[in-house]
Amino acid sequence: MMSSTQIDAPAGVPFIDITREFDAPRELVFRAYTDPELLAQWLGPRKYKMTVESWDVRDGGKWRYVHSDEQGNAYGFHGVFHGDQTPDGMTQTFEFEGWPGHVSLEQLVFEDRDGKTVLRNHSVYQTIEARDAMIESGMETGVNEGYERLEELLATMRQPVA
C-alpha cells in the first residue's frame, strides 16, 4: 500500500514541511537521494524528462537539474549543498530559474522507524509571500508524484547487506 505525503504550510511562518514514510531502510532512501543516476529516476512529475547536470553531494557542492517536456519547455533548478550531508541531515539551497532572486533553504532528515524511513523535509523561504507562491505553483502534484516514483524505485532496489 502506498503511503501518503503530508504537506504543511502553516499560516504566519515561511515554512513548508513535508513528511512521508517509505518502506525501505534509511540508507537506501538516502542513496536514492544522493546518487544522481537514481535521483533522475524519480525526482519530479512523470511527464518530464529529467536531466541531472550536476549533483555534488558535499559541503559547498553545487547541484543543477532540468525538467523538460516534448513541447520544448525546460525548467531549471539549482542550489548548493551546505554542511555535511548524511541521513541525519542534508541541507541545500534551492532556486527555480524561472523565478530568479528567490532562494529557499531545505533540510532533509531520514529517520529510522523500525526499518522503514520517515522522510522529513523542512523548507524555509525568504518571505511568507514567497512560500505562498511556491504552494500556489502546484508543487503538491510534483511532490506527490515524485514520492510515488521514489517508492516504486525503492521496491526494485536490492536492500544492502547490513
Next chain:
Amino acid sequence: MMSSTQIDAPAGVPFIDITREFDAPRELVFRAYTDPELLAQWLGPRKYKMTVESWDVRDGGKWRYVHSDEQGNAYGFHGVFHGDQTPDGMTQTFEFEGWPGHVSLEQLVFEDRDGKTVLRNHSVYQTIEARDAMIESGMETGVNEGYERLEELLATMRQPVA
C-alpha cells in the same frame, strides 16, 4: 551625527531585519561590502582581527572570514553568494562555524534616499529557535559596532565621480 541601527526580531517568525542609514551614496556603501579590502576594515567588532580568506561576490561564489583575538580565539564564518549581486540585492547564505549545521539566508538591499543610503538586511533562519539563539548570542553589539566602523570608513572614502 551617527545614525542608529534598528534590529527587529519579530515574535513568531524566523526573521531578523536590520535597517541603518548611511551618509553616502549607495554605490559607495555597496563597494564597502563587495571589496574584501574595504570589508576587512569595518565588518565586526573592533576588538577582533579580521581576516578575509575569500569573498567571491558573484552567483555561486564562496566567502569565508575569521575574527581572531590576542588570546588565540578564532571565530570562522562562511557562506555562498546566490544570484546576481547588485545594490538592488545581495543574497548569501551564512554559517557560523562554531555552530555547524545551522544555515541562514541573508538579503541586503542598498536603497537610495536623496543621495544617502538606507541599508536593509533581511535574514531568515531555519527555525524560530535558531533565530532566537542568534539574537541571544549578542549579535547586536557586533552589528552596531560594525556599522559605526562602516560609517567612519565611508567618511574617509572619496565619493566616485558620477
